[in-house]
Amino acid sequence: MKSICNKLRFRIGILVLLSAIFMQGCEETERRSFTEDDLVLIPKPKNLELREGSFSVNSETKLVLAEDSLQIITPIITDLFDQAAGFQLQTVKETPEENFIQLKFNSKLGNEAYNLDVSNDQVILESGSHLGFVYGLETIRQLLPKEIESQSFVDNTNWLIPNVSISDVPQYSWRGNMLDVSRHFFDKEYIKKHLDRMAFLKLNTFHFHLIDDQGWRIEIKKYPKLTEVGAFRVDQEDKHWNARAENDSNAEATFGGFYTQEEIKEIVAYASDLGIRVVPEIEMPAHVMSAIAAYPWLSCTGEAIAVPSGGVWPITSIYCPGKETTFEFLEDVLTEVIPLFPGEYIHVGGDEATKTNWESCPDCQRRIREEGLSGVEELQGYFMQRMENFLAENDRTLIGWDEILEGGLPEEATVMSWRGFEGGWEASKEGHDVVMTPTSHMYFDYYQGNPDNEPIAFNAFTPLSQVYKFRPVLDSMSTAQKEHILGGQANLWAEYIPTEEQSEYMLFPRLTALSEVVWTPEEKLDWNAYARRVQKMMERFDIMGINYAKSAYAITPSSKINLDSKSIEITMEAEFPDQQIRYALNEELNNNSPVYENPISLDTSAILKAAVFKNGQPMGTKLEKEFVFHKGVASEVDYKNEFSDRYKGSGETTLVDVLRGSKNFHDGRWQGWIRRPAVVTLDLEENKSVQDIKVGTIEHQGAGIYFPQNIIVEVSTDNSDFRKVGEMDIDFENNPESLIKDFSVDFEEQEARYIRVSVEPRSFSGRRGSWLFIDEILVN
Structure with a gap:
């Protein structure tokens, strides 16, 4: 019995020891x-x-x-x-x-x-x-x-x-993000979700752009028509933002929405719990057609207008500062707004006011005389001074876009500098606090990758690396000026942001770059180190369900042609450093495709595919680009109507150099004509058999660029006797996107040395004219 007990004790001891070793291993793990x-x-x-x-x-x-x-x-x-x-x-x-x-x-x-x-x-x-x-x-x-x-x-x-x-501790006290909910409305749940993500990145200021021409988004109980009328517009979402028709004031308006005051309180309280202040923007004197549609007497003319469904330029329908009722209205509105937003600042806009109506308005002219003002610019200064006085009486600080510098800046006003850094530099010199938000770095409605692969955006470019280069303080500032720079802010204007998913796509990951450059000491900012971290942060975003952009992984190709040898050289890069790029020519792209190390030379037609590969998988959007060496490559080109100096491509060889344009029509690949046709003649140097002509064009209706209305192809063997061999008419369609398309004119095969192509721009009744853009004429 004793022996059995000893054996039992021994076994228990071994088990205890093994258990301890196991637990120690678990603890170490x-x-x-x-x-x-x-x-x-x-x-x-x-x-x-x-x-x-x-x-x-x-x-x-x-x-x-x-x-x-x-x-x-x-x-x-x-x-x-x-x-x-x-x-x-x-x-x-x-x-x-x-x-x-x-x-x-x-x-x-x-x-x-x-x-x-x-x-x-x-x-x-x-x-x-x-x-x-x-x-x-x-x-x-x-x-x-x-x-x-x-x-x-x-x-x-x-x-x-x-x-x-x-x-x-943060570097700057103002670390902001503005969401425009006027151009497209987002409900409170998305706003709260966005506030969570701002807090995640230690951003502390939510700029709430509640009012603009296209929608009034906040309930004002004394003026119910502001939301009954001003919050809704005619649905023209099938058209490009800047190509939408003017609405009739009697037309049914169903597209829009607004926040009740209770919803505003809920949003502000939610933000406060997260340490985020909410700065409302109540626009004035311009960007207020939604208010004037509700109460026409707010304008100089008193004429009935509708809430516009798209872009308006110039903005002439603005508040009338000659009428005392205008200021009574604004003070009434602010009296309801101020208790909803307990923070220090009220943003009053102040930008892009075209004052032509003020110049002819008897009330405005009387105000100018009575106040001893020099003109309409000082009248805006008078306008802003009155609003600043009212806000100061209510313990609030006026903040506005840098146009409020014009005509005299209210003494205690803070300036938000958007037209570059200059406005902020000048305001800080005059002793005003400044928030830097320049278009060059902080406008997130701009493209962040190749427009060919991105959702439609404002036609400018702000990639992730450009955001990371943002510094609110300039070296040229004095010590006193630097002390007035509160920080920086990114703005997401919503003309081209119809959905929450697209809003997220434009914000992330660019918002991470902003968060770092306004929080982290400048001497510790490093693009390569940040790029490593943000790629790993994207994995967290996947789990968080954020629809972030992978544009920094996208391949940016660059090409140049040797017209003598009729060959091109292609280079490729990605925005993130040290990326593995694989490519394929005329075959499928996969993990076994060659790694790009040196420029690629081509002298025959090919389809190039490329992508960044990570862990054996392609990242972001794959590049796919076709290079066509057609019979007209390097031909001499004669222009009957010269192209515009603004859009001249690479010169007279643009239309025969194989290199194609992108959806960014400022990329230097497009030739443009305005209000006249493009009539070009190609000299093939010898008679060649031809049967098809393709004309490469782009349409961007918001910028006034349209597909052609008509294309005629003529051929000749002697550059004198031309015969029409083909023609096509192109029907007009509303197009909210930017599109690139080749229009093909086919005809019976024949010999020709000279090809004359006449491309007629789109014409509209009552319109001065439209742009016609061409990047290549392909001869087959």
Whole structure:
């Protein structure tokens, strides 16, 4: 019996030892260490030290709060664990000995600063403010595995936080993003979702563009027609934004929407919990046709107008500052707006006001005389001064676009500089606070990749790398000027943003670049390091369900032709550095395709396919481009009507150089004619058998560029006697997109040396004329 007991004890001892070894192995696995490459933090913290080990969050982990008021921000992480990990973090007031995350007040830290210290046993987050705790929790969130973003339970995952010591504070106090909900309306749930994502990136200012010509989006109870009439327009979404017809004021208007005051309160409160201030924009004196459609007496003429369905230029239907009733109306509106937005700032627009009606308006002219103003520019200054005085009386600061500099700037006004950096430079010199938001870096309605592969956008280019180059402060500023630069902001105007999915696509990942350049100290900004992190952040975005753009992976080809040898050389690059590009000629592209290392030479027709490959898979949109070496390549070209100096392509060989244009009609590949046909003659140098002529064209109806109306092809052997061999008429169709199309004129095969192609631009009754663009004439 004793022997049996000893054997039993021995076996139990072995089991205990094995169990201890096993548990130690599990502990070591759970407490694994991380490398700097594992850390995917955007924006990059001011100071970070990575140490050995990690903290494991489990169902026993406690969340220790310094006071109950912090309960409101804990869902930033607790909701994630509830969904993805399947357990809830229990909130307690007493600090356990280990396995806890503690939010601890530190009055020595500034308003937005926080310290984060993670060790094997505990996580200590210190801040002196609500904002700092929000940012610290968002940092913890980003340190956790990306799977924490899952909306459903994730099995077999260790929820580890790397052992780090972080002390962090933003570089600038204004880190903003503007959403235009006037051109296209987005409901409150999308706005709240966007606020969550702003907080994720430590952005702190939501600029809410509530009013514009195409829609009034906020309920004003004293003026119910502002939303009954001004919030809706005739649906013309099947046409390009800038090619939509003027609406009749009596036409049925059904397209639009607005926020009730209760919904506004809900949005503002939601933002406040996340540490985000909401700055409403109540436009004046221009961009207010939606208000004038509701109350025509607000304009100089008093004429009935409709809410426009698309672009308006110039903007002449604006508020009348000669009438006292205009200011009564605006003060009434602001009296209802101010209590809804408890923050410091009210944005009043002030941009793009064409003042021709003021010049002929008796009321405006009387106001100019009575106030001793020099003209309509100073009348706008008078307008803004009155609004600034009213806002100041209500403890609010006026902020407006840089046009408010014209005609005299109200003393306490803040300037948002959008027409480059110059307005901000001038305003800061005069002692005004400034938010930099230049079109060159901060307009997210611009294309971020090759327009051929992107959804329609404003015809300009702001790639991710350009956003990352943004710096709010200029070297040429004095020390005093620099102190007036509050920060920066990105704007997403919504003319071309009809859906939430497209809004996300234009915002992300560019918003991550903005967040870093306005948070992180300039000396720590590094494009290559950021590019590595944002590619990994995209994997988290996949789980978060964000419809982000992969445009930075897209291939940008560049080509040049040697007309003597009739060959072209193609180079390719991607925006992200150090990418593997694979390509294929006249075959399918796959992981075994050649890696691009040197320029590609072509002297025969080919279809080039290329893409960035990562882990054996293509990333982003694949490039597919056809190069056609037709019988007219390098021919001498004679122009009867000269092309425009604004759009001259690469010169007289543009139409026969194989190189095709893109949807960006400013790319230097297009020749343009306005109000007259393109009549060109190609000399093939000898008689050749021909039977088909293709004319490469582009249509961008919003820019006044249309497909041709008619094409005639004539041939000759002596450049004197021309015979018409083919003709085609092209019907007009409404087109909301930008399209490239080759129109083919076929005819019986015959010998010819000279080909004359006459391309007639589209004509419209009552319109001065339209643009005709051509990039190539292909002879087959």
